[in-house]
Amino acid sequence: MENTKLGETTQEIKQIDTRATSVNIIGKVIHYAGIYAVALLFLLAGIILQSFGIINNFLTTQNMMNILDAVSMLGIVAVGMAFVTYSGHFADLSVPTTMALTGIIAVHMLQYGFLPAIIAAVMAGLLIGLINAVAVGKYKANPIIWTLAVNYVTLGVIRLVWVNKQIYPDMIAKTQRASDLFDSIYRLRFFNKIALPLVILIVLTFVLNFVMKRTKFGMQLKMTGSAQKAARFSGINTERIIGMAFIICALTATLAGLTITSLSRVGAWYNGTGYDFKAVTSIVIGGMTLAGGRGTIIGVLGGVLIIGLMNNIMTLLGVGTFSQDMIRGLIFILVVGINAKSLRSMGRDDA
Amino acid sequence: MSDEVIRSAESFGVALEMKSVSKQFVGTLAVDNVDFNVKAGEVHALIGENGAGKSTLMKMIAGSFDDYSGDIYINKKKIDLHTPAHAKKNGIEMIYQELSLAMPLSIAENVLIGRLPKKGLFLDREQIVNETKRCLEMVGLDHLDPMLQIEEISQHEGQLVEIAKALGNNPHILVMDEPTSALSREEVERLFSIIHNLKKSGLAIVYISHHLPEIFEVADRVTVLRDGKKIGTKGINEVTSGELVQMMVGKSVTEFYSHTSHTKKNKRLGVEELSRYGFFHNVSFSAYEGEILGICGLSGAGRSELARVLVGLDEKDSGKVFLDNKEIILKNMGQAVANGIIYLTENRNIEGLALRLDVKENILAGLIPELIKKGIYQEGEGIDKVNELIEELSIYPPDPSRIVGNLSGGNQQKVLLAKWMACEPRVMILDEPTRGVDIGAKMTIHQSIERLSGEGNTVILISSDLPELVSLSSRVLIMRKGKIIKEMAKEECTEESVLLAANGEGL
Numbered sequence: 001m002e003n004t005k006l007g008e009t010t011q012e013i014k015q016i017d018t019r020a021t022s023v024n025i026i027g028k029v030i031h032y033a034g035i036y037a038v039a040l041l042f043l044l045a046g047i048i049l050q051s052f053g054i055i056n057n058f059l060t061t062q063n064m065m066n067i068l069d070a071v072s073m074l075g076i077v078a079v080g081m082a083f084v085t086y087s088g089h090f091a092d093l094s095v096p097t098t099m100a101l102t103g104i105i106a107v108h109m110l111q112y113g114f115l116p117a118i119i120a121a122v123m124a125g126l127l128i129g130l131i132n133a134v135a136v137g138k139y140k141a142n143p144i145i146w147t148l149a150v151n152y153v154t155l156g157v158i159r160l161v162w163v164n165k166q167i168y169p170d171m172i173a174k175t176q177r178a179s180d181l182f183d184s185i186y187r188l189r190f191f192n193k194i195a196l197p198l199v200i201l202i203v204l205t206f207v208l209n210f211v212m213k214r215t216k217f218g219m220q221l222k223m224t225g226s227a228q229k230a231a232r233f234s235g236i237n238t239e240r241i242i243g244m245a246f247i248i249c250a251l252t253a254t255l256a257g258l259t260i261t262s263l264s265r266v267g268a269w270y271n272g273t274g275y276d277f278k279a280v281t282s283i284v285i286g287g288m289t290l291a292g293g294r295g296t297i298i299g300v301l302g303g304v305l306i307i308g309l310m311n312n313i314m315t316l317l318g319v320g321t322f323s324q325d326m327i328r329g330l331i332f333i334l335v336v337g338i339n340a341k342s343l344r345s346m347g348r349d350d351a
Numbered sequence: 352m353s354d355e356v357i358r359s360a361e362s363f364g365v366a367l368e369m370k371s372v373s374k375q376f377v378g379t380l381a382v383d384n385v386d387f388n389v390k391a392g393e394v395h396a397l398i399g400e401n402g403a404g405k406s407t408l409m410k411m412i413a414g415s416f417d418d419y420s421g422d423i424y425i426n427k428k429k430i431d432l433h434t435p436a437h438a439k440k441n442g443i444e445m446i447y448q449e450l451s452l453a454m455p456l457s458i459a460e461n462v463l464i465g466r467l468p469k470k471g472l473f474l475d476r477e478q479i480v481n482e483t484k485r486c487l488e489m490v491g492l493d494h495l496d497p498m499l500q501i502e503e504i505s506q507h508e509g510q511l512v513e514i515a516k517a518l519g520n521n522p523h524i525l526v527m528d529e530p531t532s533a534l535s536r537e538e539v540e541r542l543f544s545i546i547h548n549l550k551k552s553g554l555a556i557v558y559i560s561h562h563l564p565e566i567f568e569v570a571d572r573v574t575v576l577r578d579g580k581k582i583g584t585k586g587i588n589e590v591t592s593g594e595l596v597q598m599m600v601g602k603s604v605t606e607f608y609s610h611t612s613h614t615k616k617n618k619r620l621g622v623e624e625l626s627r628y629g630f631f632h633n634v635s636f637s638a639y640e641g642e643i644l645g646i647c648g649l650s651g652a653g654r655s656e657l658a659r660v661l662v663g664l665d666e667k668d669s670g671k672v673f674l675d676n677k678e679i680i681l682k683n684m685g686q687a688v689a690n691g692i693i694y695l696t697e698n699r700n701i702e703g704l705a706l707r708l709d710v711k712e713n714i715l716a717g718l719i720p721e722l723i724k725k726g727i728y729q730e731g732e733g734i735d736k737v738n739e740l741i742e743e744l745s746i747y748p749p750d751p752s753r754i755v756g757n758l759s760g761g762n763q764q765k766v767l768l769a770k771w772m773a774c775e776p777r778v779m780i781l782d783e784p785t786r787g788v789d790i791g792a793k794m795t796i797h798q799s800i801e802r803l804s805g806e807g808n809t810v811i812l813i814s815s816d817l818p819e820l821v822s823l824s825s826r827v828l829i830m831r832k833g834k835i836i837k838e839m840a841k842e843e844c845t846e847e848s849v850l851l852a853a854n855g856e857g858l
């Protein structure tokens with residue numbers, strides 16, 4: 001054992017950090033850039049499969065545009081729902097029927113014109129968001145149970161009011177112009193290539209990324225998501241912050257609802273089906289952990305891209321939809337597991 | 352010196368022996384080649400500055416790490432301790448520095464977790480209650496209902512419940528990491544008599560604390576760590592407290608106690624007939640510019656509850672609060688902060704810090720509204736302040752991007768204080784501000800408190816550390832059972848007089 005005589009060590013030790021050891025930089029880089037690296041890997045996989053002739057038409061401009069088109073709606077939902085995840089409240093499961101309801105209301109209101117239709121849809125989305133905000137933010141309802149319940153209540157409302165009817169924009173619209181405008185939400189293309197939903201997604205990503213990382217709301221959300229009680233004790237109005245996260249989510253779901261209804265040209269209860277789980281999966285793949293307070297919107301976009309590439313390749317391979325669902329489920333489970341483990345090894349575990 | 356001690360230890364039956372153990376975290380070598388042992392029937396104190404590696408060394412025997420190096424022997428048998436379950440199986444129990452009770456569960460469920468008695472397929476409720484009562488009795492908490500939830504009992508009771516939980520498993524090695532930091536003096540006395548009995552029954556006890564007088568009261572031997580290395584082991588009768596301090600910090604330190612006298616200037620905070628039923632009643636007092644007003648009371652006297660109402664965390668039932676002679680009504684803590692009133696909570700883990708965020712983010716948490724320029728969060732503007740505070744409070748490691756949960760307990764406490772100092776408040780209500788910090792850091796914190804009051808700010812100091820309370824305060828209010836029963840001027844205050852008054856005697 002070590003025997004240090006008293007008085008021998010009179011030097012101040014704290015000046016230099018004697019015990020500092022190096023931090024693994026590569027690990028950090030992989031952690032942050034990893035999502036896009038994985039997306040690149042999927043792209044590479046597609047190219048390889050194509051070069052062996054296993055799939056065709058993967059690396060074509062048309063197919064790449066298809067992938068982007070296909071993910072843009074999912075992306076719009078995911079970047080909004082990411083706020084709920086970031087706030088430490090896992091997911092908003094009322095998204096599917098929020099999409100359906102806002103779409104159906106828009107179609108219904110087309111009889112008064114395009115603008116009234118959009119406004120009514122946004123109001124409906126806002127209402128659902130507010131209901132979630134008050135219940136989860138203020139009254140501390142369990143977010144999963146509550147939003148699941150809201151999802152079914154909304155579904156009930158749709159079926160009650162529209163009695164299982166599907167309604168078609170071109171039959172209801174006040175003028176042909178209103179119908180055309182609604183149609184073009186999904187179909188408008190800039191330079192004949194870039195679709196409006198994609199533009200919406202890109203703009204949303206940058207705006208929301210900025211909101212999350214650089215605004216007062218974003219910083220307070222981070223604190224709330226990381227440690228809700230400590231945030232409240234720091235003087236942050238956590239009720240309002242959590243509520244805002246749900247409202248943002250409902251509003252992006254509204255945008256996606258309008259888009260998907262425009263795409264399918266029919267207002268129907270099933271329009272948003274499956275978007276809840278797909279969104280959570282891309283959020284988690286994008287590096288945002290379910291524990292809250294960690295991850296970025298840019299990362300979530302990466303997650304969405306990965307899902308898009310994966311779906312595309314699986315479809316080109318001829319994998320059926322059910323198998324695709326199953327594979328996505330397995331990947332979700334895998335990523336949540338890996339995430340927990342890698343955070344622990346980086347010394348960022350919460351336990 | 353210590354060779355002899357070690358040899359005699361061997362003949363006594365060493366319960367636990369660690370040979371050249373080390374533990375490395377990402378970025379820090381926390382324990383560096385340390386030898387350590389405890390005998391059956393002794394209390395071995397482990398001391399050192401904040402971040403010296405005490406908790407890490409002990410977590411090693413509690414099975415927290417699966418990647419330590421070195422050998423651990425229990426009853427002379429070499430054993431790998433890689434999981435907490437493994438450690439428990441080998442008779443090791445640890446009471447962690449940070450409370451680890453499950454809040455929504457009852458006392459009974461917490462105490463008996465992992466060994467809930469069953470009758471056939473069902474839980475045996477009667478047995479649960481009885482067994483819990485037996486454990487609670489060992490720590491003098493037999494008056495508590497085992498079915499109460501942890502949330503419903505106070506923090507110091509929680510600490511004792513934790514000890515009861517550990518004892519319930521009949522360990523033969525018990526590690527206590529700063530068990531007294533949340534206890535009042537009487538509770539400490541009670542704990543010591545418990546420790547004394549345990550020792551007699553042959554338990555090997557490791558005891559971590561920053562209070563040297565306590566060490567001299569309970570320990571048989573003491574080991575000093577500094578920067579992850581072992582500096583030495585001594586029999587308690589071979590050393591003086593001055594020598595121990597020198598071993599800990601590598602230089603001699605004299606305790607800093609201020610003698611600044613405060614003159615009453617303008618009234619800053621006025622409290623009139625304030626009540627929150629069931630917690631405190633008709634409390635009235637004033638606090639002045641530039642004064643440190645101490646509040647003394649036994650645990651349960653309503654001190655923290657009063658503080659929480661003053662900053663709007665809880666609602667008052669009646670009464671008025673004035674700031675600079677204007678009545679203020681605070682609905683939440685945000686409004687308090689906006690008015691320059693802050694509250695440093697006694698519960699740093701749950702209410703104080705976001706353990707998953709880094710030092711910088713925690714320190715700037717209360718400042719977010721001020722760091723917004725043209726709608727954009729300017730973290731860069733806060734970083735100078737963060738670095739200043741890290742230096743003023745000597746937070747270790749001095750790195751703003753460290754995750755707070757990975758800092759040592761004392762350094763977490765400094766981050767909490769830094770967070771509120773960053774807000775430059777005019778009224779600071781500090782609830783146990785030096786909990787778990789080492790002697791040097793305590794001095795630093797005291798100096799900072801002095802500086803803040805010297806600049807004209809009002810400090811309300813709630814502390815169970817009587818020397819601290821008596822030396823810093825310009826006046827002391829004595830709270831007992833939800834009432835202010837006495838006000839004592841600086842001249843009247845001694846540790847004894849204040850303690851007597853808090854007990855309702857000597858009035």
Ligand SMILES: Nc1ncnc2c1ncn2[C@@H]1O[C@H](COP(=O)(O)OP(=O)(O)OP(=O)(O)O)[C@@H](O)[C@H]1O
Nearest residue numbers: 376381401402403404405406407757758759760761
């Ligand atoms: N999980 C972790 N990841 C990285 N570093 C850590 C981790 N846990 C502890 N450390 C570092 O290891 C060192 C020793 O910490 P430890 O908690 O053992 O100190 P301590 O002696 O118990 O201090 P205190 O008196 O403040 O409780 C500190 O520098 C701390 O920052």
Ligand SMILES: [Mg+2]
Nearest residue numbers: 406448759760
């Ligand atoms: Mg410690």
